[in-house]
Amino acid sequence: MIVPDLYDYLSSLGGSEFKGYVISLFTVTAGLSRPFSGKLADRIGRIPVMIFGAVVCFVVGFLYPLLSTVWAFLLLRFLHGFSTGFKPTGTAAFIADIVPAHRRGEAMGYSGLFSSLGMAAGPGIGPKITAMFGIDMMFYTSSFLALLSVLILIGMKETLTEKEPFSFQLLKIKTTDIFEPLVIHPSVLMLFTTFSFGAALTLMPDLAIYVGFSQGNKGIFFTVFVFSSLLIRILAGKASDRYGRVIVLKWAALAIVIADLMVAFTMTQPMLIASSVVFGIAVGMNTPTIYAWTIDLSNQKARGRGLATMYIALEIGIGLGAFISGYIYANDITQLKTAFVVAAGLAFVGFLFLQFGLVKRKKATIL
16 A cells, blocks of 8 residues: 555655665565564464564554654664564464465465455555545555454464463574575575566556556556456466476466566556556466465474565565665666566576476475
């Protein structure tokens, strides 16, 4: 909801040169918090971790209108990252606990379907609320929705059977809490393929305005992108359960390459819509399959840690995509092509990573 307006809001505060930090600062904190969220999800429970992430989103949404300087804004973006650093880790571990292994990909597809519905509605509704009632009301609406998430979580039943009370000793992080070597392959692939998403989050609002969309519709890319990913998430999840994770991920990586190149050469509104559709299909194939693959490879008693490792790679990929693409772009629309060609190149490296035998597994559910 808030992403499409953040760039103009930052510019209004006098920080247009910091556009690349809007997403990258958020992902830095999300990545740094993953080892904590993974460890806590495995020790105190999935639901407390999810609640903490949702509460952060609720609180920070109220603070955006109150702290109206460039540096305060950047600090809030940094703190806001704790929401994503905690909530998805607990959610994925919760789902893994309650779903049979042979339907794991399908389950991640359904989970992605509902998160995508929210992600589709947000960018479409946010700018319209801003246009009608002002940006403060848009921030408050986002915060209110986060509060509804907290209320839902409070009524859910914990799935971790052997849990312990929270103590500050649990916040002492060891190397083994940061990196789970069992999930190195899906994590590396996640890094290469999410660079493109970081670039899209940063640059697509400006591209939408450039090709003629109004300020109120500058989130059109995200709306079309997410809606086009809805059905494919379930189909790709089921396909990965039946045919294997890697074959689905190869096609997904190639689709991301094509989507990036389409965005790079977008000059009209129909071209932007078409690239949004392909981008959505590509990400819809990629994300639930990587999630399921990560759970396949994780130690059952340390699923939170395995998922946290994969999510760290996700945050690094998105963060680097946002920062590097913002640096290349430098508010010059002619440089947008270069930014997305670079993103396409990295997604193709992800395809090569899978294609040339870097993944060696014998289980049919993985290969």
